[in-house]
Amino acid sequence: xxxxxxxxxxxxxxxxxxxxxxxxxFERFIVEILGHAGIPFDTYASVQExxxxxxxxLIAAVCGSDQPGAxxxxxxxxxxxxxxxxxxxxxxxxxxxYARSGxxxxxxxxxxxxxGGRTMRFLSAEPWIPLVSGDGTVTIAAEEGKLLRxxxxxxxxxxxxxxxxxxxxxxxxxxVPIPHTIVGLQQGLSPVLxxxxxxxxxxxxxxxxxxxxxDVAEIDWMWDRSTTEAGDRYFPHAYADDWREMLIGALxxxxxxxxxxxxxxxxxxxGVRQVALLSLDSDHTQDMEADTTLRLLRECGIPxxxxxxxxxxxxxxxERIEAEGxxxxxxxxxxxxxxxxWSEETFAAQLEAMxxxxxKERIVSNxxxxxxxxxxxxxxxWCERHGIESEQSRGNSKKGSVGFLYGTAHxxxxxxxxxxxxxxxxxxxxxxxxxxxxxxxxxxxxxxxDEAARVEGVAHFVFHQIHIDRKAFIRDWLRExxxxxxxxxxxxxxGSRINEWERTRRRIRISGIGPDGNAVIASGTGVPGAVVWIxxxxxxxxxxxxxxxxxxxxxxxxxxxxxxxxxx
Numbered sequence: 001x002x003x004x005x006x007x008x009x010x011x012x013x014x015x016x017x018x019x020x021x022x023x024x025x026f027e028r029f030i031v032e033i034l035g036h037a038g039i040p041f042d043t044y045a046s047v048q049e050x051x052x053x054x055x056x057x058l059i060a061a062v063c064g065s066d067q068p069g070a071x072x073x074x075x076x077x078x079x080x081x082x083x084x085x086x087x088x089x090x091x092x093x094x095x096x097x098y099a100r101s102g103x104x105x106x107x108x109x110x111x112x113x114x115x116g117g118r119t120m121r122f123l124s125a126e127p128w129i130p131l132v133s134g135d136g137t138v139t140i141a142a143e144e145g146k147l148l149r150x151x152x153x154x155x156x157x158x159x160x161x162x163x164x165x166x167x168x169x170x171x172x173x174x175x176v177p178i179p180h181t182i183v184g185l186q187q188g189l190s191p192v193l194x195x196x197x198x199x200x201x202x203x204x205x206x207x208x209x210x211x212x213x214x215d216v217a218e219i220d221w222m223w224d225r226s227t228t229e230a231g232d233r234y235f236p237h238a239y240a241d242d243w244r245e246m247l248i249g250a251l252x253x254x255x256x257x258x259x260x261x262x263x264x265x266x267x268x269x270x271g272v273r274q275v276a277l278l279s280l281d282s283d284h285t286q287d288m289e290a291d292t293t294l295r296l297l298r299e300c301g302i303p304x305x306x307x308x309x310x311x312x313x314x315x316x317x318x319e320r321i322e323a324e325g326x327x328x329x330x331x332x333x334x335x336x337x338x339x340x341x342w343s344e345e346t347f348a349a350q351l352e353a354m355x356x357x358x359x360k361e362r363i364v365s366n367x368x369x370x371x372x373x374x375x376x377x378x379x380x381x382w383c384e385r386h387g388i389e390s391e392q393s394r395g396n397s398k399k400g401s402v403g404f405l406y407g408t409a410h411x412x413x414x415x416x417x418x419x420x421x422x423x424x425x426x427x428x429x430x431x432x433x434x435x436x437x438x439x440x441x442x443x444x445x446x447x448x449x450d451e452a453a454r455v456e457g458v459a460h461f462v463f464h465q466i467h468i469d470r471k472a473f474i475r476d477w478l479r480e481x482x483x484x485x486x487x488x489x490x491x492x493x494x495g496s497r498i499n500e501w502e503r504t505r506r507r508i509r510i511s512g513i514g515p516d517g518n519a520v521i522a523s524g525t526g527v528p529g530a531v532v533w534i535x536x537x538x539x540x541x542x543x544x545x546x547x548x549x550x551x552x553x554x555x556x557x558x559x560x561x562x563x564x565x566x567x568x
Contacts, residue, residue: 001537003513004260006041006251007055008034013046014064015421024418027086029179030061032413032424036502037248038265038532040510047072056260057082057251061179065091078167082254086247087126087177096164096171098128098141104157108148108223109176111160111246119152120242121407123184123218127158127175147175151223161250172254178243185240185407186394186429187414188216191376197221203233203400210335211342213371213394214401225400230441233400234448240407241455249555252535256557259537263519263562265508266531266554267410267456268491268501270563274453275498276490277430277460278481279305279367279392280468281331287317289469294320296468296475300482305495307331307367307392309350312357327494328358329365330388334372342374347382365495367392367432367462376417380425388427390499395432395462402440403448406431409457411502428499432460436467436474445481449488458498459490505530508564518562533559 010028018025034041041059044050047069050058058081063069070091077083090100104125111118125147130140145160164171195207196215204221206214219235226236248264255262268275280293290313297304306321309331313321322328330351333340340346355363366388373379373393383391396405408431413424433448434440445461452459461481467474485492493501504527511522519532535557550561 001259001261001513003040003510003519004057004255004258004262005053005055006034006039006255006262007050007053007058008041008043009047009050009058009060009063010043011046011063011069014062017064019418019421022418025062025422026180026183026415027061027088027177028422029183029415030059030086032415033179033182033244033247035506036410036412037244038505038508039248039251039262040264051076054079054081056258057084057254060085060089063088067091074166077169077171080168082169082258083166083171084173084251084254085171086174086179087124089171089173092171093128094131096128096141097131099131101127101129101158104147104149104175106218107150107154107157108152109160110146110148110152112145118242120237120246121185121219121224121239122147122176122243123181123189125157125176128162128173129158172250176243178247182240182243182407183415184218186412186431187406189218190216191417192216192373193375199233199398199400201233201400204396204398206398206401210370211372211374212397213373214397214405217401217405219405219407225403228441228443230443232402232441232444234440234444235401235403235405236447236451238404238407238409238451238455238457241410241457244410245455245555249557252555252557256535256537261513261535263510263513263532263534265505265510266533269529270531271529272491273489274456274491275458276302276449276481276485276492277305277432277458277495277498278302278478278492279307279329279432279460279462279495281367281369281462281464282306282308282313283331283369283464283466284311285465285469286311287314289465290317290321292469293465294324296478297326298324300479302482302492303327303494305329305365305392307365308354308358309333309369310353312354315357315359318358327365327496328360328363329367329495330354330363331369332366332372333369335370338369340369342372344378344382344385348386351386351388362387364388364499365390365392371395371397377414377420377425380414380416380427383427384425389503390428390430390495392430392432392460392495394429395435395460399440402434402444404433404451409433409452409455409459411458411498428502430458430460430495430498432462434460435462436477437462437464442477442480445477445484449485449490453488453490459485508532517560521564528565530564532562532564534562535559
């Protein structure tokens, strides 16, 4: 099969209009979704440019509502193109015999068993409803999934996706603006300006007078948490990753339906299924606690990311930490009670002090003390300006918000607010899911690892040297985390290694399919161990010769594995 040409429409006039009015265009996060998935695509700045390029599939991510533009998209589909939209495209509704139904608000999408059988939270939706024609007939689209208002057992509000035949092509319209929902789950839908709403059962009192990451979270205290055998409440579902997987799976199937394929780069190098990240927050400790921690990590045989704040360790201790394969990282302290402040000046001064204490010129990772965050993008801008490439502050500060509070186990590049035109920050976000300071039920370790493994992501657990030194049960928890993670097939990496790999794999560019059926690599060569997956039709032989190409199901689609070597 030949490789499909995939296009993404990001109309520059529509973007300018919305940004000039202070309106966010989180729809452009589709670029990050495809980029993280390693899918090759082109972007177009106007409908005219997209129409002239005539890709096999076109995602209308951001476009205007003018009739000429709508007509051009209609013509594109009529001529055989597959037009895909995640919400929007309302200018085409009447032409198809449909109309807008009005916003549904927050709710849940339920899939059939054939579609995966999951129930997933969405943050907004607007399905189309059929119009009755003059003779009483109704045009019915092919529909999948159900939208439920407000709660998992709520009133049905329409289909999740509707597909329409348009001439020689088709329109696939999702009622949920999936990129918008993913951004909202991962980053929130508003800046952190004040305390958030606490859990009604008292298990997560985020109204503590300190601005932090979990003051803004878009999942529900009642409907989105489960309970452990010991009675602890936690968020078990990586909703954002589920939406990401659904979007990519549907895209691959739409491509195969055209007799084409769309190869993509695997999340991890060959031999790595999913990754475990252990980070350590120094929190007022010194060499004694560090020594205890170092000995325990040596016993467990795992590396860690050491997030450092004052008081600093001795130079000898820093050298020992790095000599044993660990990462030295920054732990920005903006807590007023500790003499900290939320300002770039304080951030820069603390980072410089950390570098001087450790004799380091470059620090890759940061995690804020107590998950302190204010506003929307200030922290990411500071990281960019001061050389921090990866950020880890998006996690829970309270016992009752442990787990997938932000819906993801995957690293991603976050979006800015409309005041910065929703640009992507050059800072890789790696959130965390569990912290020892919460004194949670240790039986949470297995379920959280299982969910991260299911989505092939990162299971990020946070421990503290002070607890490791003083509490035997914390040492046992860390041993259990290391043991269970290894048993479940996790590979332990530091934050800096995750950052390096993610940035390296994104340099791989696939330009086509060669005569031998393998993906042709246009750039990003010299990434040994990287894997390219090639979706295959149900009738195609998926196992190739030479023993290093095998079949696997990825995103619900049969794929053939191609292992890149140094010369590819």
